[in-house]
Amino acid sequence: MSLYLKSAAFTPIESITFSSSGSLRSAFAHVSEILFEQSTRVLEAISPDIRKEIGRHFLCSTMIELPFTTGAIAESDLNVVGKEQHVPVTSFVNTYECASWGYSLRYYLKQNPDARYVMVSILDANVLDLSFWQSNENWGNSGFGLCTLLLEVESFEKHDITASCAVTYNTTPEFATIIRKMAAGRDDLTLSLPFFPENIRQIFTKLLNGFKQLPDLHDRWGHCFGSDPWLNIICHGVNGDFHQPKKILACSIALNGYYCTAEVCVDQQSTFYLSEAV
Amino acid sequence: MSKLIEITATLVRNPYPDLPKLCAARTLPLHREEDFEAISILPVNSNPMMLNFAEHYLLIVELLGCIKSFEARIDTCLLRIQMPAGGRMPKEFLDEKVLMLQDVRAEEAFLQREGKPYIAIEDTLPRHPLEAGNNKIQIRIACEQDPSDLHWNLVEGISTKLKAVGFDAVETTVKDRTA
Numbered sequence: 055m056s057l058y059l060k061s062a063a064f065t066p067i068e069s070i071t072f073s074s075s076g077s078l079r080s081a082f083a084h085v086s087e088i089l090f091e092q093s094t095r096v097l098e099a100i101s102p103d104i105r106k107e108i109g110r111h112f113l114c115s116t117m118i119e120l121p122f123t124t125g126a127i128a129e130s131d132l133n134v135v136g137k138e139q140h141v142p143v144t145s146f147v148n149t150y151e152c153a154s155w156g157y158s159l160r161y162y163l164k165q166n167p168d169a170r171y172v173m174v175s176i177l178d179a180n181v182l183d184l185s186f187w188q189s190n191e192n193w194g195n196s197g198f199g200l201c202t203l204l205l206e207v208e209s210f211e212k213h214d215i216t217a218s219c220a221v222t223y224n225t226t227p228e229f230a231t232i233i234r235k236m237a238a239g240r241d242d243l244t245l246s247l248p249f250f251p252e253n254i255r256q257i258f259t260k261l262l263n264g265f266k267q268l269p270d271l272h273d274r275w276g277h278c279f280g281s282d283p284w285l286n287i288i289c290h291g292v293n294g295d296f297h298q299p300k301k302i303l304a305c306s307i308a309l310n311g312y313y314c315t316a317e318v319c320v321d322q323q324s325t326f327y328l329s330e331a332v
Numbered sequence: 333m334s335k336l337i338e339i340t341a342t343l344v345r346n347p348y349p350d351l352p353k354l355c356a357a358r359t360l361p362l363h364r365e366e367d368f369e370a371i372s373i374l375p376v377n378s379n380p381m382m383l384n385f386a387e388h389y390l391l392i393v394e395l396l397g398c399i400k401s402f403e404a405r406i407d408t409c410l411l412r413i414q415m416p417a418g419g420r421m422p423k424e425f426l427d428e429k430v431l432m433l434q435d436v437r438a439e440e441a442f443l444q445r446e447g448k449p450y451i452a453i454e455d456t457l458p459r460h461p462l463e464a465g466n467n468k469i470q471i472r473i474a475c476e477q478d479p480s481d482l483h484w485n486l487v488e489g490i491s492t493k494l495k496a497v498g499f500d501a502v503e504t505t506v507k508d509r510t511a
Contacts, residue, residue, distance in 0.1 A: 078373060109442065119415035120360075122434055124374040125464030129435045145439045149413045149421065149432040161431040165408065165448075182370040185363045219426050310420040 057214050058206040059318045061099035063092045063327035064285050066199040067179040081181045082127050088200055089175060090134045096202045097140050099325050110162055111141045111173045114154035116279040117187050118177055141173055152280040152306045156314020160217040163210045176201040178279040192309055194251030197276030201284050220311035226254060229307040230261035237265050246283035246304045249275060280306050291326030334509040335475050339490055343382045343457055343467040347391050347497035376461045385418035385459050391497060393422050398493045399451060402486040408450040410436040414463055444509060449476050474509060
């Protein structure tokens, strides 16, 4: 096992919109403050000297694209002005939708196999308050928020991260079948899957029956896009459920068939934060 | 001395005039009055739309094919791709040598500092009025050493391709790579 989840945090973002904030720019200023605070908190798990080693902070998203695509907001607006950030956001990746975090990790760890730490944030906030994103037949009710992960790379093996794409357009069953193959014979592995409503979840129920997995939290959180598998780990972590070291396969699938997995180890020394909704 | 070769060009016509076009707006469905109000606060691009989503991806696939055909030893390719994407990306974009970003510049700066070879394709080809962009393309080839004949053949190949698919003002500049 080579990827260790050193620290992770999630902040639900339920009420920050362009109208509640007065403007789109103000809404993003608020989001960037949350990003700053969450990143700072997650980085407290390592010493200031080691923080300097962190070369990248990927920001991934599924659905926050339109303000950027139209040019209303720039990537640089994601970093708070006037505050020194230990590891500011360096690279915004959203084309792979919910699997963007896995593609970012695959790229970075291939480039930098000797890196000790890598930081990823996953931001999905309905700042335009569009009904398409509030709920959808493809995933039921949505949940919005910001998730930040600090991963310690003990000795990276290529198979620790999978980032690929379904061949068919029947993506969820194909994804479940792939996960089934990955988990076969791995009694030590617990799956952390994306959150879906019952009608979609039954694909996992049928195809992944018998494999250890964290419970689906769609009823509590809705579908939180790429954050789902990490939010589930965080929820268990803040409850103190990781008494023994546990190997978890975090899995995400995107609407267009992109998928990713990361095998990570968590234990009692991993730190988790679950904030009140903003 | 390691160099950065930059090819710039402007798209002045549809790249595939003989290709049948699929009419597809590919925007998010807007249901409520509030959805329309929200979209209305976003800037709208008044530049001409020269191509649709499928043609844009075909263009980039062809450029990647052109780069691959010259067998330049470049392990990293950065693509600027805007979302929403209008469907599943071509498999060439999902290759492990490729990373698609909202903005390639910051990632490129890391590769520059590390002295790594790469290719960055940064286009601002709008496919929809809700996309910023002025129909320009910049292709940067970062070499570890002085450009070889292979690199110059690659530049020639890309420039020829760009002209063939409707780009004008195709120019090449060479700079020292800054650390």
